[in-house]
Amino acid sequence: MxxxxxxxxxxxxxxxxxxxxxxxxxxxxxxxxxxxxxxxxxxxxxxxxxxxxxxxxxxxxxxxxxxxxxxxxxxxxxxxxxxxxxxxxxxxxxxxxxxxxxxxxxxxxxxxxxxxxxxxxxxxxxxxxxxxxxxxxxxxxxxxxxxxxxxxxxxxxxxxxxxxxxxxxxxxxxxxxxxxxxxxxxxxxxxxxxxxxxxxxxxxxxxxxxxxxxxxxxxxDIETRINDYVLDVIKHVIPIQGITGKPVVLWPYMGNAKEIHDLLLHYGVNVVKIEKTMEPPDPTVNLPIDEVKGYLERSGASLAILLDADRDRIVFIIKIGNNFVQLNPNELYTAMHNILARDYKKTIINVRTVPSDPRCDGNAACTIESGVGYKHLGMIQFVSSGIPVDKSQFESALIYGKLKEGRVKIESSIALLDFLGNNLPTLEEAVLMVLWEESGGHTMNLVKPRFNGTSLEKLEPVTPLIGDKFPAPAIILLAELINRGHDLVSAIDTSIAGQRVEIEADDKRKQAIMKAMEKRVGNQVIIGGKSYEVVDYRDNLGMLDIISFRSDQSVLFARPSGTGNSVRIYIFGEKVSGKKELENVADYLKNV
Known part of the structure; x- marks a missing residue:
């Protein structure tokens, strides 16, 4: 394989x-x-x-x-x-x-x-x-x-x-x-x-x-025209002033990332670029940390931004005193959402894939959980804004509204608007609708809720809607928050840790694992001496997309990769014991 x-x-x-x-x-x-x-x-x-x-x-x-x-x-x-x-x-x-x-x-x-x-x-x-x-x-x-x-x-x-x-x-x-x-x-x-x-x-x-x-x-020069759009989005969120005049290390793992470089230059950043191609071009799995530390120390920068080949996965290395902190996408976006909601009073519609970090759900006006990939996330954005999408895309979508206790399955555009309307303030002012996934994608759109009485009619776009990964605004906003002195680590509940592993599986093996687990839905299974309830996440056609294992102290998710020969397994739980739990569940699925 x-x-x-x-x-x-x-x-x-x-x-x-x-x-x-x-x-x-x-x-x-x-x-x-x-x-x-x-x-x-x-x-x-x-x-x-x-x-x-x-x-x-x-x-x-x-x-x-x-x-x-x-x-x-x-x-x-x-x-x-x-x-x-x-x-x-x-x-x-x-x-x-x-x-x-x-x-x-x-x-x-x-x-x-x-x-x-x-x-x-x-x-x-x-x-x-x-x-x-x-x-x-x-x-x-x-x-x-x-x-x-x-x-x-x-x-x-x-x-x-x-x-x-x-x-x-x-x-x-x-x-x-x-x-x-x-x-x-x-x-x-x-x-x-x-x-x-x-x-x-x-x-x-x-x-x-x-x-x-x-x-x-x-x-x-299409990139420059899109950067004008990025500047327009950012000005609706917070003014950018903290990064002006500051050095920032930028390492695109493939190519020169001219679009991100130009954005940073627009805001007066002194960009220190590392021009070195990496194989594989993915900083979440291939990170020469000592090399990054060296650039930070020599340049006097407190932040390094690392980008994968197509610039939709990011890793930040932050220098705090003599210490270096690495933050991956799940942690970065969770911290950013919490800070924008808590410290800047931004109303956030939190649309995330099921296995994404749940540690910003509490600060969002509402949370919608989706299947993995922007074919789900983008579809939710467009349908809620009254823009038609292909019928088969909605039918094959997985959408759940997260409640304080449990969840509600959303199977129609009317149900989607009802859920949003029941959770959003009725003041018709711009809110942030964030679409993000556990593997690194992030998108931020500006929308105005339009109510007819107490019923939400649609989320009206303030700027053109993007329904795929588009992390450029988040990169600038995160850099700004760090240089304003915000501690991203303290903005996350550190009693919970998110971790992930993959097990090899071709398409036939993926199907076999999901079929075997489907028979266990609603039952308790014992793995590594610990009892878990098996919970299913299904699309609107009733097809099983994601399996969850839930205990009193942790929640795990397993789902077939849509881009490679693997099943990905995630845990949100206690850091030390969670690693062992993850290994136990991975071994269980290998042999199921």
Whole structure:
């Protein structure tokens, strides 16, 4: 089973041998003849367990010297590009305006170029990220680098964009790559539409490409326009003044994170950038702490911000006197929400995935728990704002309203608005609606509750709504709070600790574990000498998504990963005993 988090030296483009594609000329274009897919490849493109966000595939094989990129793996991406191009055209009844972007992993530029040739052959209008506005041919194209959060935001912030395709495998090893796709809304495509794309991709035999010299691209500095949106969001929260003139260490694990760098510069920060690629590009699992400490001490900075490859997972290292404190996403966002609610009197609608940290629930006006991934979180945001979403996305969503005692299942848009209306103040002023998940994503939207009497009609957007991971505002706000002297650690209930492990499981094993646990729902199980009640979390179709183990002192969650071959297990409980509990439950699930 391939590891998505392989640790080692960064992979350079010149280390990769790309196998030649089978090409044949057609009238004014080129045809890619596709190799036959193996059963494993069919399962990867159309997985049994629905992915939480896009499709990720292993694209490189390690050799004695360097890496190879087999055509059989590379063309899986071309299949998906063609399927997206075809289905979007059918859905719209016309050609689309499409932005294509990528991260900086070594296979991304080649994939983006082929995506642009495929889309151009079908007549779509193509946009890419660049430092200046101009029209170029694909022959002149070099790179359309933009983080996944900014790519998804583009469909909300820029007028007239129908589709965004971004090539990235997020925090995973550079031997992997992936595709995330947004259609009309900044919510990752899921449900029936993603299934339709997978089926179409598998059916393909040949794919035509437009000649690169005749592909026209509209280049623009999309990042700067999205940063204007970020500045607008932040000014509605608190004034930024504490970080002005202060040094801050910034370490993007892949690429240069120009968008975050520019935001910090806007607020007068003295940015000390570490320009070193890491493998895997994920600071939550690959953190050379001594190296970070050295940069903090030499620069005189009290804060280091570490970013994964697509800049949606963050780690903060804070220097307090002679001590260094590491805070991961769950802790950062929990502390920020508590401080904004408690010290700045902000009303917060707390929308989080079920396994996320519960230690800010008490300071929120209300808490909604969702299934894992922004296909759930973003859908909740849009439905509550009266914006239609694909019917299959709501049907496959997992939504619970958290009560002081227990929870209530939310199975309709009316029930969602009723829950929000019963918990929000009736004053029609802007509130913060935060969407966040245990793996690191965070999004902050500004909305105004609109009541008709005592009934909530909708949450009216103050700024364009983002329904995918978009942590840029949170990064700036957290840096500001730290430099104002707020102690993020003391803002969290430290009697409770959150921890996580993963156990290996392919899709069939994931299903077997969930089926076995489904039979135990509502019963007590004894694990490591401790009694737990087994509780289920189900989507609106009744499908089991997450299992919870509950004792008097702790709560654990287990759920199949939507991005890798694993089952993830989380605990919120006492720090020392919790680690042993986590190990015991992991062993139990391995053998269930």
């Amino acid at each position: 391939p590891d998505m988090h392989e640790q080692g030296k960064p992979i350079r483009k010149d280390e990769i041998c790309f196998e030649d594609l089978h090409l044949k000329p057609i009238d004014g274009a080129i045809q890619v003849v596709l190799p036959k897919m193996t059963p494993d490849q069919v399962d990867a493109v159309d997985p049994l367990i629905p992915p939480t966000s896009g499709i990720r595939l292993r694209i490189l094989d390690k050799k004695d010297t360097g890496y190879s990129c087999p055509a059989s793996k590379y063309t899986l991406f071309l299949r998906l590009f063609k399927a997206i191009s075809t289905i979007v055209k059918e859905k719209l009844g016309r050609v689309a305006r499409v932005i294509v972007t990528s991260d900086e992993r070594p296979t991304s530029d080649a994939l983006v170029k082929h995506a642009l040739q495929i889309l151009a052959f079908d007549g779509h209008e193509l946009l890419v990220q660049a430092l200046e506005k101009k029209t170029i041919t694909l022959d002149q194209f070099t790179h359309s680098g933009m983080s996944t959060p900014y790519s998804s935001a583009a469909i909300a912030v820029l007028a007239g964009i129908d589709v965004v395709i971004t090539v990235s495998a997020s925090h995973n090893s550079a031997t992997w790559n992936g595709i995330k796709f947004y259609f009309k809304q900044p919510i990752p495509v899921a449900g029936d539409l993603l299934k339709e794309i997978s089926k179409k991709a598998i059916e393909l035999v040949e794919i035509p490409l437009k000649s690169s010299s005749s592909v026209l691209l509209h280049a623009d």
